[in-house]
Amino acid sequence: xxxxxLSSRTTDWFSGKGSLADIVISSRIRLARNxxxxxxxxxxxxxxxxxxxTTLKHNILSLEAIGExxxxxxxxxxxxxxxxxxxxxxxSRNLAAGKGPRGVIITKNELFGAMxxxxxxxxxxxxxxxxxxxxxWKRITKIDDMVSEKTKFAFSxxxxxxxxxxxxxxxxxxxxxxxxxxxxxxxxxLKKMFDAVRDMGLTVRGIFGEGTxxxxxxxxxxxxxxxxxxxxxxxxxxxxxxxxxxxxxxRLAREExxxxxxxxxxxxxxxxxxVLKNARLISSHEALFLLSSLRLGINTGxxxxxxxxxxxxxxxxxQPAHLQINSGEILSPEKRDSxxxxxxxxxxx
Amino acid sequence: xxCEICASKAAxxxxxxxxxxxxxxxxxxxxxxxxxGIAVENQLSLNELLSSLLAAGEQVDSPQxxxxxxxxxxxxxxxxxxxxxxxxxxxxxxxxGDALESVIEKTQDGNTAHIGKVPEGFDAETQQVPxxxxxxxxxxxxxxxxNEDYELxxxxxxEIKKMQ
Numbered sequence: 001x002x003x004x005x006l007s008s009r010t011t012d013w014f015s016g017k018g019s020l021a022d023i024v025i026s027s028r029i030r031l032a033r034n035x036x037x038x039x040x041x042x043x044x045x046x047x048x049x050x051x052x053x054t055t056l057k058h059n060i061l062s063l064e065a066i067g068e069x070x071x072x073x074x075x076x077x078x079x080x081x082x083x084x085x086x087x088x089x090x091x092s093r094n095l096a097a098g099k100g101p102r103g104v105i106i107t108k109n110e111l112f113g114a115m116x117x118x119x120x121x122x123x124x125x126x127x128x129x130x131x132x133x134x135x136x137w138k139r140i141t142k143i144d145d146m147v148s149e150k151t152k153f154a155f156s157x158x159x160x161x162x163x164x165x166x167x168x169x170x171x172x173x174x175x176x177x178x179x180x181x182x183x184x185x186x187x188x189x190l191k192k193m194f195d196a197v198r199d200m201g202l203t204v205r206g207i208f209g210e211g212t213x214x215x216x217x218x219x220x221x222x223x224x225x226x227x228x229x230x231x232x233x234x235x236x237x238x239x240x241x242x243x244x245x246x247x248x249x250x251r252l253a254r255e256e257x258x259x260x261x262x263x264x265x266x267x268x269x270x271x272x273x274x275v276l277k278n279a280r281l282i283s284s285h286e287a288l289f290l291l292s293s294l295r296l297g298i299n300t301g302x303x304x305x306x307x308x309x310x311x312x313x314x315x316x317x318x319q320p321a322h323l324q325i326n327s328g329e330i331l332s333p334e335k336r337d338s339x340x341x342x343x344x345x346x347x348x349x
Numbered sequence: 350x351x352c353e354i355c356a357s358k359a360a361x362x363x364x365x366x367x368x369x370x371x372x373x374x375x376x377x378x379x380x381x382x383x384x385x386g387i388a389v390e391n392q393l394s395l396n397e398l399l400s401s402l403l404a405a406g407e408q409v410d411s412p413q414x415x416x417x418x419x420x421x422x423x424x425x426x427x428x429x430x431x432x433x434x435x436x437x438x439x440x441x442x443x444x445x446g447d448a449l450e451s452v453i454e455k456t457q458d459g460n461t462a463h464i465g466k467v468p469e470g471f472d473a474e475t476q477q478v479p480x481x482x483x484x485x486x487x488x489x490x491x492x493x494x495x496n497e498d499y500e501l502x503x504x505x506x507x508e509i510k511k512m513q
Contacts (some may be wrong), residue, residue, distance in 0.1 A: 018373045032437065037421070037441065038438075039437060039438045039441075040423070040435065040436055040437055040438050040439070041425045041435075042425075042433065042435045042436075042437055043423040043425060043438060045425065055374075074366035115399065141466065144466075145469060148468045148469060149469070152468075153468055154439035155467070155471055156439070156442060156443075157463075157466055158461075158463065159442055159453070159462075160463025160466075160467075161463075161466075162439040162442055164435045164436055165434060165435055165436070166436070166449065166452060166456060166457075167456050167457075167465075169442075169453065169457070170460075170463045170464075171463070171465045171466060172459070173465075187354060195379055195380065196421050198361070198362055198379060199358070199359075199379070201458055209371065216379075224458075225458045225460065226457065227457040227461070227462070227463060228457060228459075228460025228461070228462060228463070228464055229460070229462045229464060230463070230464050230465035230466075230487065230488075230491065231465050231466055233464075233491060260373070261372065309475075329505055
């Protein structure tokens with residue numbers, strides 16, 4: 001399995017399937033772990049990092065239950081390859097920009113990933129399309145158990161799993177749900193809702209994780225507290241209260257738009273489609289916003305001849321690194337904008 | 350900490366102003382900070398947030414902070430941790446003791462003890478109470494807190510503490 005095996009298609013967590021899929025794009029749970037008796041990354045020499053990488057790589061790749069895996073050496077990869085992995089949410093910006101030996105293990109379906117030598121020695125993640133945190137938790141805790149049979153993790157009775165940053169200590173869990181909230185944005189209710197979400201101790205981020213701005217009405221909501229609350233409780237909180245509530249607000253906003261302001265909605269969707277079908281140059285930023293409107297059009301039944309799967313596929317394949325990996329060469333921003341517009345025209349006309 | 354304007358919501362914005370060399374601190378909730386025209390839209394990373402929290406608390410730290418020895422295992426000092434936001438090894442959690450605990454309390458919504466998964470075999474090695482017993486009590490504790498039965502919750506908490 002190679003990177004180019006992935007680049008021609010979208011990823012399973014972005015299939016457009018799953019529960020509440022009209023609003024919830026994907027669910028993700030990651031666990032932070034460190035090897036007992038080994039210094040944390042910030043104090044490791046490159047030799048020590050290499051030892052961690054070798055040990056964890058071997059211990060994870062030898063787990064037959066995980067299925068066919070690919071190890072990617074992030075330290076040796078090119079800039080474009082790293083950006084490509086970020087676009088598919090397989091690695092963080094932090095791992096891409098890190099120093100010294102580091103890498104990622106991913107399964108063929110990309111629903112499991114293990115980053116080695118990011119901020120912690122190991123960060124394992126499980127992804128799912130739509131709202132399915134319970135399934136993510138079941139899968140990731142099982143893999144965590146299997147890895148910990150071979151690797152003793154740093155753990156204290158008082159603080160739980162010990163992590164490099166105390167903001168992750170305890171469970172080491174980060175639960176994230178990616179949402180598409182265009183109607184709340186159009187009806188100017190987003191700020192109010194995010195304030196409420198933040199008051200509940202959760203964080204709201206852009207689509208590509210920590211520190212990124214929200215583009216095209218896509219947002220990630222994650223837990224902030226990792227200590228003093230059990231993993232099951234956090235998963236239950238998201239599954240039973242938080243996400244269904246946000247989903248119902250977005251649905252109400254969509255209904256309200258259709259009832260009171262259908263012209264505004266239809267205009268936005270039609271304009272988006274017109275630009276996507278005709279533009280000769282289009283930036284990834286503009287494309288994300290327009291595809292967001294298109295997605296809203298499909299989910300409100302205003303567009304019937306384009307599927308969510310098609311939109312998701314274009315969304316991913318027209319990202320800057322995907323365009324370059326698939327064309328096999330480094331492209332200037334202008335060339336990328338031209339190629340992106342060309343692919344959009346081909347897929348939508 | 351409560352917001353100093355509305356005194357009802359938790360203060361999540363901690364502002365340090367230095368005017369003509371005079372340092373002053375303000376602690377506001379998101380809503381009041383915005384009403385005051387303080388831009389809070391920028392997303393800080395968790396590490397940045399932690400560093401700024403640590404920096405805000407710097408003035409009130411006790412003088413012995415300067416003399417606090419570093420960790421013998423990794424060489425990390427508390428000052429170094431304060432500026433970078435990252436610890437050097439698992440041992441730092443013990444070495445930095447109470448100073449670190451107060452940081453953890455601030456960033457973890459007042460929590461200072463783990464509830465949740467325990468690695469398989471951890472109890473056998475340390476010859477402690479089987480984790481399933483503690484786990485059972487922890488679950489009961491969660492239910493008690495949910496039901497707002499604080500008397501029972503306190504009792505369960507004490508029992509769990511004893512078992513640990």
